[in-house]
Amino acid sequence: MRQRIENAQKEIDSKKMIVQNGKMRQHYHFMPQSGWMNDPNGLIFFNGQYHVFYQTNPYNGFWDCMHWGHAVSKDLVHWEYLPLALAPSEEYDDYQKGGCFSGSAIEHEGKLYVFYTATANHGNGSEQSQCLAISEDGINFEKYDGNPLFDAPEGIQPDSFRDPKVWKHENKYYMVVGASRNNRGLALIYESADLYHWNFLNVLAESRGEWGFMWECPDFYQLGDKYVLTFSPMGSGDHTSVYLTGDFDYKTGKFDWHISGEMDWGFDFYAPQSMVAPDGRRLIVAWANEWEWMPLFKDWGPTYQEGWCGFFNVIREVRMCKDGTLAFVPVEEMEKIRENKFTQREIQVTEKPQQLKAGDGISFEMKFTLDLEETDADRVELKLRCGKEKETRCIFDLKNGELLVDRSCADGWSVGTSRSVLKVSEKSLDVHIFSDQSSLEIFTDQYRNNHSNNIFAGNDQDAISISAFGGRAVIRNYEAYGLQECFN
Template sequence: MNSTYINNTKQAEEALKQAEAKMNKRYRLGYHIMAPANWINDPNGLIQFKGEYHAFYQHHPYDENWGPMHWGHVKSKDLVHWEHCPIALAPGDACDLDGCFSGSAVDNNGELTLIYTGHHYIDQPNNIFFQNQNVAVSTDGIHFTKLAQNPVIAEPPTDSSQHFRDPKVWKHEDTWYMILGNSTKEDLPRVILYTSPDLRTWTYHGVLLQGDKNMGFMWECPDFFELNGKHIFMFSPQGIDAQGDKYNNLFQTGYYVGEYNYDSNEYQHGEFIELDNGHDFYAVQTFLDDQGRRIAIGWMDMWESDMPTKADGWSGALTIPRVITLGANNKLLMNPVEEMKLLRQSEHVLCQSSTICGSYLAEVEADLLEVKVVFDLTKSSADLVSLKLCGTGEEETVITYSILGQKLMLDCSISGKKTDGVRQTTLNAEGQLTLHVYLDRSSIEIFANEGEATMTSRIYLSEKLLGIELVSEGGEAIINELTYWKLKDIWQTE
């Protein structure tokens, strides 16, 4: 293990301890992955290794704003109870002078291998840089050594722009495959393909997929995997313009479903579909666990959005883990992993087979909460039904479904998002609306009708939640179920 790595990681760990001691914890999350302090963004290197789940993330341990990227690290035996590990990668070597950017992880016969992008500034004020691809290895899953022969891919193809990053690596038969986000010199987005017999020597095989100007200028964090016989290409395009309810965040995350031929490197696919329709979901990455589940975790924030936690000495979190399945009409469904039930401390069934006309309010004081409500729309005469999570004063987060318009709406405009607080998406509820909601101190994650729609947003309430309210407008609503669970805080040390 080289001395630069040891010095850089130790220095970063010490900076984190000092920052954590000064941090304001009012918005700190109770069951989400966060750094001990300061900035994080993309999830990296998601993997199950020697019986434990590992999640790495882009991390700046010296400041609550984005800066030279390190790889932070947590691990878990159950996807719910996470523990912080030492920083896995620190920049500053010749192969990654100005940042260890995003990448992935594989288990290479008992050696945990991280494949990541090295970032190098040529002219930082004008954002002129070059990027290369590197490898670091570990046998214990905690301490990593960068390869002496880094970079394993020194430069992009000659027809590329400077954007050349975020390797996703997997094994097919006896060959390692790597895709990278890239763009042409004309700023057309694409993903390019390399193969290797040993993760060290890589051969370029050309473009797997290229988009036009309508699909932005760069595809970040590409992911490619097989699900139910289909090949899913998941990515985060930059530069797509908003279209009605679609693409309303600065950058998006979505997917194609298609067919891929390994021999010809041809991928035929359908339309681009956004994966989540909330405010704060980006750079999702997936992995396969030993139960055969395809599990996804995303960054639960958005570039250039208001992040009130910066004033408290930290910024950024990851979503809860979600199982991805393929539903009808080639639509991907996301739902919480079953292990999330381990967080439940107490169950409260508020109503079953009840009718409301106007409002039903239950006093509930909590800041970590799971809520499930089922509306029977076949017997309801209401035009709109809502679930309101009520705070102090006028603070509330509102989830509304228009039965006639078949629109699901999330309104955070009086729960911390004063401007641009509303998101909505089309949902055909077909007679029943199920809302499965996870509320943490500064986040909400909504799973509607078993993942037919998901919405993820950061919210910032001044105090704890004080009540759950169900509302019907324009008629009666039938409630088949309203249940909530208070959840435990995995980071609570007292």
């Protein structure tokens, strides 16, 4: 494996200086130095730093033979790239259309243990198994001689058994794995006394037809007095990242969920994974893309032309609300990169477009409250990244109770309108937006109704305007910031 990693690092080093000049490179979202990136893996605070690993193809800007990239940070905003952690090298994971798939990390006896899915093909199609690699220093890893730890159990499709998430409870270790059975998604739970030997415990939860045919990247954790299961269901339409909240019994390994929700209604939020910060916050990181909509038959998007593809969404804190739903709040560390603050106490909005100021109009943060008691408009339209007859429309449809983000005119490549229910029964509606070179993340309803959408807008698309139709609208406490460059 060491030789494979050295070869891949040489490939990255030979291209990264050219790639960093790409016009679509993000300013503050984490992205690879070059090549392809998708799922976050192995999130953990270890040896005084946050570690993120990620699925990557270091050789090109499209999905192919999976390696694990690696980076560390002390503040969740500025990241240092480290050498690749894992590369396909053994008979159980050395496959061009497989490799070292997603997984998780846990600290044990001062060492960092990472669990991943090995994908190989021995002539009977793709076969997936769960494997282990160990590091003394959190940087250099050795694969366990006893790999694979275990294969798919009877009845589970061998090519749909992946993405182990491991945690400790009392004196035992537990692992949840995504799977498919009878063309329906489910999550399996295993238990272990030593991290090496695993026993199947139960089906943690399963689709009854409503949540697709495969559950990718499951995560499971306690939040307050409830438990949370998250996963990305394949073949479930607009549902890209689902959460379930309810009760769990460690004796039976069965999860009894009562509430379901969507972590993000946008097109580009997938495979979220969580970690616990030193202060106890439950933080999630997600891949800012998704398999369902991407036109794989054409290309991997404008960034592919620049030799890279993929980035993470803004890191979010998971909070349990009183009604059992979840809120996903951008981490407070994002405030460290704010600059050029602009505020306006009140804005009267009519049908005539009104220009708004926020940083340079490209890399910015915006917050405001829509006063619903003083607003009688049927619809409020916020146009972002406007210029050269291109724009992304954020539509607050107050008459029909819907939030729509339309990117069909955003850049000449992106398509689609993301949609969700908008609560208009309250006295006000809070809005929080993060814009970067190639993405927009829109949060409303106390961070319970979110839309993350990639757009590939040029630097001449830096105007912002707002209009109201069918009446007027009143905005309170408008504040905006430019956001500093975090990547060179």
